Amino acid sequence: MFKQTFKHYKKKSPLSDLHGVIDLDTYQENVGFPSFIPQAAIINYYPIGTSLSGHTDHSEMNHEAPLFSYSFGQTAIFLIGHRSLEEEPSALYLRSGDVLVMSKESRLCYHAVPRILKAFEDPWNNFFSNPQEKIGDTFTTSMNLALFEQVNDELFWKPFDCYVSDCRININIRQVYHSDNMCL
Ligand SMILES: O=C(O)CCC(=O)C(=O)O
Ligand SMILES: [Fe+2]
Numbered sequence: 001m002f003k004q005t006f007k008h009y010k011k012k013s014p015l016s017d018l019h020g021v022i023d024l025d026t027y028q029e030n031v032g033f034p035s036f037i038p039q040a041a042i043i044n045y046y047p048i049g050t051s052l053s054g055h056t057d058h059s060e061m062n063h064e065a066p067l068f069s070y071s072f073g074q075t076a077i078f079l080i081g082h083r084s085l086e087e088e089p090s091a092l093y094l095r096s097g098d099v100l101v102m103s104k105e106s107r108l109c110y111h112a113v114p115r116i117l118k119a120f121e122d123p124w125n126n127f128f129s130n131p132q133e134k135i136g137d138t139f140t141t142s143m144n145l146a147l148f149e150q151v152n153d154e155l156f157w158k159p160f161d162c163y164v165s166d167c168r169i170n171i172n173i174r175q176v177y178h179s180d181n182m183c184l
Pocket of ligand 1: 052094111170172
């Protein structure tokens with residue numbers, strides 16, 4: 001059942017090219033969730049050898065809004081199960097630049113990260129000679145451009161490269177409240 005509601009934007013996302021520069025508003029609208037309001041984010045750091053045990057994400061008041069999960073660095077094996085622990089989960093790889101959307105039925109399904117694997121490639125290290133040409137219309141503000149240029153500088157980037165060379169970073173973004181009830 002979750003198959004209809006669980007979307008895995010494998011490398012289709014502009015994020016795999018942006019190496020960490022996220023234009024969330026544009027992104028979420030482009031993938032069909034224009035009314036989503038990002039209100040909370042969790043950042044998970046996974047050195048190789050670590051894992052995240054099975055759980056559901058139920059702390060938010062709003063379970064109808066989707067949850068966006070962005071992967072950077074090393075590869076994860078991600079298990080997506082069902083609402084009950086009785087049913088067998090499915091496994092997929094989450095690679096750097098992948099975006100996973102948990103919506104509708106899958107929003108409250110059990111999931112886990114049992115293993116982090118060394119990635120075959122390091123796309124986060126592909127520096128661009130002309131960022132504006134590569135990014136086109138999606139990359140317009142001068143703040144974004146300045147940030148991009150900083151990230152595109154090899155010296156600036158080195159410590160991050162060292163970190164992700166044996167770690168995965170996951171950022172997941174959630175809407176906490178219903179749109180018509182934005183405070184407790
Ligand atoms: O690292 C991931 O892909 C999943 C993280 C997660 O499930 C969570 O933070 O609740
Ligand atoms: Fe989770």
